[in-house]
Amino acid sequence: MSGEAGYRPGPRPVRYGASPEERQFYESLVAEHGSPLLVVRRxxxxxxxxxxxxxxxxxxxxxxxxxxxxxxxxxxxxxxxxxxxxxxxxxxxxxxxxxxxxxxxxxxxxxxxxxxxxxxxxxxxxxxxxxxxxxxxxxxxxxxxxxxxxxxxxxxxxxxxxxxxxxxxxxxxxxxxxxxxxxxxxxxxxxxxxxxxxxxxxxxxxxxxxxxxxxxxxxxxxxxxxxxxxxxxxxxxxxxxxxxxxxxxxxxxxxxxxxxxxxxxxxxxxxxxxxxAPAVTAIATVTGRARRGDCQWYYLDDGVYGSYSGQLFDHMRYPLQVFNDDPQRQPSVLAGPTCDSIDIIAEDVPMPELGEGDLVIGHMMGAYTAATSTRFNSLNAARIITID
Ligand SMILES: Cc1ncc(COP(=O)(O)O)c(C=O)c1O
CATH class of the missing domain: 3.20.20.10 (Alanine racemase)
Incomplete structure (x- = not known):
């Protein structure tokens, strides 16, 4: 979908931390259904x-x-x-x-x-x-x-x-x-x-x-x-x-x-x-890390060729959440799983230390996300599950 010059997305909200119940909720969904996931709330x-x-x-x-x-x-x-x-x-x-x-x-x-x-x-x-x-x-x-x-x-x-x-x-x-x-x-x-x-x-x-x-x-x-x-x-x-x-x-x-x-x-x-849009939450997992120059890179199992495709086609920036609420944060890159360098969800985003296996949550991800995701690199699309 083509963008309009007059519109600019605002800064991307990032939430650091989660209640124990919230964390358990996301972790148990991944334990049961795997990652990446898109969770639809009826x-x-x-x-x-x-x-x-x-x-x-x-x-x-x-x-x-x-x-x-x-x-x-x-x-x-x-x-x-x-x-x-x-x-x-x-x-x-x-x-x-x-x-x-x-x-x-x-x-x-x-x-x-x-x-x-x-x-x-x-x-x-x-x-x-x-x-x-x-x-x-x-x-x-x-x-x-x-x-x-x-x-x-x-x-x-x-x-x-x-x-x-x-x-x-x-x-x-x-x-x-x-x-x-x-x-x-x-x-x-x-x-x-x-x-x-x-x-x-x-x-x-x-x-x-x-x-x-x-x-x-x-x-x-x-x-x-x-x-x-x-x-x-x-x-x-x-x-x-x-x-x-x-x-x-x-x-x-x-x-x-x-x-x-x-x-x-x-x-x-x-x-x-x-x-x-507000009815769907994306859950991705950190699969790898790398230090490149001054920046910490985290590689996730979902990206702009997948559920985050709306960042390219629909010009949206989705609010993110990580569970670590450590106030020590460093400029980080959240990258998607494909081999293409455009496959970056967020650049220069302040992140606490994330480890392999940590979850990254994307909110407001129901509209023009799964709908436009691709199979590039023959990667599977995020599994869609429905709750409530
Ligand atoms: C013909 C038509 N109707 C409805 C819609 C839905 O628009 P929105 O998601 O902005 O409500 C679209 C979006 O592309 C459209 O092309």
Missing amino acids: SRIEAQYRLLQRQLPGVALYYAIKALPHASVIETLAALGCHFDVASEGELELLRPLRISGRRTIHTHPVKKPEHIKAALRGGSTTFVVDNLEEMNKLLPFRHRIGVLLRVSFRGDSVAVDLSRKFGCAPEQVPELARAATAQGIHIRGLSFHVGSQSARPDSHVAAVEQCASLIAAVNADNDNPMSTLDIGGGFPVDYDGQGLDADRWFRPLREALQRLPEDLSVIAEPGRFLV
Whole structure:
């Protein structure tokens, strides 16, 4: 995912020390399941889902499976009544063994091969996102069975991951595209946008909601088959920096903007990061040490080709924890297990003495971590276990 120049991650929080119970908890998980591990807490997914429901009342939530495409996450959210945003046949396939109907999905990838559309329809997905006429034409043969959302691009300057460069039509193209769709017998059910992921401020969401409301009103004034849905995407932020992100403060302006929308407009959202990031903890083990110049190097069994891949692709820095709380610390490097020199989790981070076998804990590691990890050097990905 591509970064946005206006966003800078804050300093990485590191916690030194752990209560005996906490330490025992992590050590016993490694004793039972091995290392590296990603530990999914169902209760935290549930808490995030309920928090988002409270912050955005009346908004139907579609979990963006791409953030963490894991059965236990999908199952947990399905049981809470969540719907799903799928962007590929593979994501839709994940629902089948869990007996979750494709009717609970929207297909949000704006660019599709015709066979993707057929597979999605076979899987039960009937709502598709497009952003131009050529993609709309691909939907023509199926127009009587589907609903279409038109994705609009709104670029924000406060997002970590810009999702409006690659996708979305310009707002001024909406009336013309809506007219072209009507002429072809395709019903545009509504508009969708994604202002970008990990949005530091709600301003871009608010501005996009307001612009979409005007566009929908303008199109509907001239159309017998009005638009009835607004999809506000994802982008809702989580607290990687440990600065105490105040959810109520972030969501209030967005909630107020949604309250100003016409009552007959349904609003949906596609949250990924917000639902899963805080629910997953990574456990890695120190496998080797080396003194290089003034720096102490620790080699771990997980790194940026693995669970920490989000540091490269998603531009995030995850809070770390080690159990040793010795105040004597020296500049250290935490490196991953592959042979590549880019595989470094943290550089120049003050660390107490760590020994082989010590654990390094990564917090807030649910979103775009396991999802983008690779098998470079033929190393196994961290095992994912679910607790609670
Ligand atoms: C179309 C779409 N919807 C939803 C999401 C989820 O966004 P977030 O994780 O920021 O909530 C993404 C992320 O890439 C996306 O591309």
